[in-house]
Amino acid sequence: VFILLFPQTWKLADSLYTCKVLVVGAGGIGCELLKNLVLTGFKNIEVIDLDTIDVSNLNRQFLFQKKHVGKSKAQVAKESVLQFCPSANITAYHDSIMNPDYNVEFFRKFMLVMNALDNRAARNHVNRMCLAADVPLIESGTAGYLGQVTVIKKGLTECYECQPKPAQKTFPGCTIRNTPSEPIHCIVWAKYLFNQLFGEEDADQEVSPDTADPEAAWNPEEATARASASEKDGDVKRVSTKEWARSTGYDPIKLFNKLFKDDIMYLLTMDKLWKKRKAPTPLDWTQLENKASPQEESPASGLKDQQVLGVWGCCQLFKHSVETLRSELREKGDNAELVWDKDDPAAMDFVTSAANLRMHIFSMNMKSRFDVKSMAGNIIPAIATTNAVIAGLIVLEGLKILSGELESCRTIFLNKCPNVRKKLLVPCVLDPPSKNCYVCASKPEVTVKLNVQKTTVLSLQDRILKERFGMVAPDVQIEDGKGTILISSEEGETEANNSKYLSDFGIRNGSRLQSDDFLQDYTLLINVLHTEELERDVEFEVVGEAPDKAPPPQSNPEEVNSITNGNKDSAQPSTSSKGQPQTRKTQKLPDDLQFTEKPSLYCFFYY
């Protein structure tokens, strides 16, 4: 109402009434944002979300009630808002923003786009669409008590990808397969096991002992021998885990004895591994059964899920979950695959039990289902108030943009405690675009180190262009004077190339690949730097970045400035990028970072 107050604000009032805005996401931030937008006077709002409502959303996504569980978030959000503001003009899309229907033309309809997302891939994509359409974007994120809002305007400010974000946390294959030292290693192993047994088998998610582990070799010659032996072994001799399981009829006890006894005994023969580490102790089903004592009375004060089971309890949970999953698989029919879901009780039971058994074997204290779920499911704790604050800030930035006051826009950080200058909310001036940004620079270019004889075209497409560089549907041409097409986004056109190596196409050191994403209106020139010296488990490296090293707390905060990325990332830590695990964790910032003028938020992946 205040906006009708003064002549200078009449124009703003008019904008509010006529402009169209897009809200990407109708979850925690989205619900609060929609409410603020309509109460502030925004008339024409479009909201998109691919998700449906879950009971765990109800502690903060206040536009939803219990009766709405299972329904489309965007749709129900719209209906709820119309309840208290029937005159609002809202269009809801139950869809993914990465659907090619939402092209540059679609984005150009809007005066303002506001993200309310929970994953990096979508943020990257919207970033590019807004650059392509030249529409201002307000980006935001929350995790627990912390939050952040910033404004992205082509040519004026940094884009979302100007600052390299720390890469997803990954673990080396040998840590997962041979020498776990932390509960998370066991949990990742259990998730891999789920896929190997019940889901989509993935060569990067091996669970069996890794004979080629360099640490297992006593001398360099042995290491080479081990490596080549394991390579030769290949798929011909070895039966896949799933096939083996099938051959036993998914017998839980046979599975148990292979995974928790036989394979562990095998690991013990790789004695060098246990020279400086505590050796694992194999489990025997029958022995455990005989020793089993009645379960202790559960302490009434905790949640049922917060109990830590005993070893025999885990065994039983393992057996029951395998049996349930086996039936689920059979019901689905031949060649069926299950997809792991933290909210599927049997899937969660399976990971809980398998991970805990492995923790016990490797002398780690076992974890409750509650804790395992947090880690396995990448759950980021969330509350209503943080989202309410951030959504309020988003609208305030939006008003500045609509008033044409871009220079007054800020990045604002919400801290848990006030800093030395008493600030709980810290506004910071926006940075100009980075000249070397591989997304928003005028002719984006990167150099990628890889082995042209070992990198397949499919890897280039999926691991490098899609995962690392955020393209959705890449087209790649070799700059060889002939414009040879390596990858076409049209389905089937270049499928034959997928398993071939880059060198097969004459790509070598110094070659240049032009990669486009038509939808994102994005062209990236990739300079190939051939190398034969990449670290184990590492497929490629982007030159000029050290994404692996956990940034030391005292470093320039600008280097790691990033929005809380959300829980949908790093669901399956892969072994294809750098193997060094970061020491990053949770949302607790190091104390000294709280007090710098520009506190930075690291990516809030749990793992």
Next chain:
Amino acid sequence: MIEKEDPIISEEEAAQYDRQIRLWGLDAQKRLRGSRVLLAGLGGLGAEVAKNLILAGVKGLTLLDHEQVTEESCRAQFLVPVSARGQNRAQASLERAQNLNPMVEVHADPGRVEDKPDDFFLQFDAVCLTGCSRDLMVRVDQLCSQHRIKVFCGDVYGYYGYMFCNLGQEYSYVEEKPKVVKPSGDSSDGSGAKKAKVDPNETTMVKKTASFCTLKEALEVDWTTEKAKAALKKTPVDYFLLHVLLKFRTDKGRDPDPQSSEEDGELLRQIRSDVLDALGLSASLLNDDFISYCFSEMSPVCAVVGGVLGQEVVKALSQRDVPHRNFFFFDGRKGNGMVDYFGPN
């Protein structure tokens, strides 16, 4: 007294509160579950606080408001249905508020705060006042703190907003700190076997106490002393703006109204000079800028202040985490949110 009866959290609660239990812990959730809160004023800010507390899962929330729903109040908050014109604002907000979380007992009371007898307040663990006059807030704060009831005040004026709290002279709480992991020196075993690894994520709860002054003391700081004058440089001017706006409310019985923007603007200018003069301070401390921006309860500002205020109530009821002591000021023009203490040392 916060009831800790029924220590068992139901499966329904565990499922619904999962994401917040993972943040502040089960114990805090149980304390919330045993708390009763009074919320006065269901304007823009009040509705935000109501939403936040109901979602958090308090035992009971009483919505107290004597005002009637007007055309404007429909647009100002999201709990009142458009058809409710003429009804009492608390009662009109009840249904949507209750629907936010059926597990909370939400009551609506159409009475006036000033008419409530002293013992009315004693049934609550915390009281939150919005839209109240300075004298009323001071009186209620006095009464409540005598009975160890936690007091919160807050308002939004255009782009500006504040929150105040009084948690008593001896408020104890816990703070989560990372556990200090002692290096395991157990290498006497020939094979160099190590101890089982300690979870690096382990934390420990440390007990702390803090002391809060009354609202009266907080507002009646003496700025004429040398010490105070020296502190002035680091003092957010929002504090003085608050004095001006509270005085306006006392004098006019309402907040600055866009309908009478010119005369209200004039009056604000005058009050600014009077207030600063009475405090022994220069009128230039608060320039004219604020006048254009303190009209009407702006929704996004209500969201920010309501979020901070709501979270402070949750913290105080659960006695967990460092409370903001004792004011929070938000300037929506600058994006500044500051916490500062005003009162005797």
